[in-house]
Amino acid sequence: MDDRGGSFVAVRRISQGLERGNVYHSSSSSSSSAEAVAGSAAWLGRGLSCVCVQGSHGDARPSFDLTPSQEECLQRLQSRMDVAYDSSIPQHQEALKDLWKLAFPEEELHGIVSEQWKEMGWQGKDPSTDFRGGGFISLENLLYFARSFPKSFQDLLRKQVGDRSVWEYPFAVAGINITFMLIQMLGLEAVKPRSIVxxxxxxFLSVNEYAFDLLYCIAFKLMDQQWLSMHASYMEFNTVMKSTRRQLEREIMVKDITGIEDMPSYSLLSQ
Known part of the structure; x- marks a missing residue:
């Protein structure tokens, strides 16, 4: 698929804030015009294939030996990655409810399955169907973002900053997409890293156990900044993600950076 061919559910933006009840989804009940702009299928249902960006570090790159500390940290992170979201597990349901409370503290959630979830940028009334590509860690990432940087979280959720396009990216599903992109970019599914990045x-992870969650927050904010600077709309989402990945790779490799907090784009985050 080329850079213009993202197939995700677009969110139509009516005004500067988040407009409740104005989320469009590609379905048999949608109008033909909505179907044309929303994409032919939900990209999460295809394992996030639309945004699995090919990095500059291919499989031919040599692997790197890890210290015992780094190996332990990687294994703990991989254990988190291995946990699938399961709506039958009470702790998973509670985590999802906590995300709602952080996103919309003024609005009561009427059920774990509800049309209200579309307000956050999920594809349907049951968010559990969107976790196939990201797993439970993608929910943990969103929760960390909401708790650690509530202002930035709300700005992105409600699309409050910048001159935005008419058709906006769906916030929650884009968040899952970012988790998946970072796992790919960092090669976290391998026993050893395959790139310098x-x-x-x-x-960084061996110094700060929350380095992945923190990098996620930076990536989300950076993606939105790239979105605005490129004057992007739904068809450019994949291009924006590629640009975001390249910027993250460059910043991680900046000389003298010893932790995630030293990355230039960390300054984009606000509490």
Whole structure:
């Protein structure tokens, strides 16, 4: 698929804030015009294939040896990655409800399955169907973002900053997409990192156990900044993600950076 061919559910933006009840989804009940702009299928249902960006560090790159500390940190992170979201587990349901409370503290959620979830940028009334590509860690990432940087979280959720397009990216589903992109970029599913970027990140992780969650927050904010600077709309989402990935890779490799907090784009986040 080329850079213009993203197939995700677009969110139509009517005004500067988040407009409740104005989320469009591609379905048999949608109008033909909505179907044309929303994409032919939900990209999460295809394993996030639309935004699995090919990095500059291919499989031919040599692997890097890890210190015992780095290996332990990687294994803990991989254990988190291995947990699928399961709506039958009470703790998973509670985590999802907590996300709602953080996103919309003024509005009561009427059920774990509800049309209200579309207000946050999920594809349907049951968010559990959107976790196939990201797993439970993608929900943990969103929760960390909401708790650690509530202002930035709300700005992105409600699209409050910048001159935005008419058709906006769906916030929650884009968040899952970012989790998946970072796992790919850093090569976290491998026993050892296959790139300097991945190896450098593991050094950060050995210093700060929340390095992945923190990098997620930076990536989300940076993606939105790229979105605005490119004057992007739904068809450019994949291009924006590629640009975001390249910027993250460059910043991780900046000389003298010893942790995630030293990355230039960390300054974009606000509490």
């Amino acid at each position: 991945g190896e450098t990140f593991l050094r």
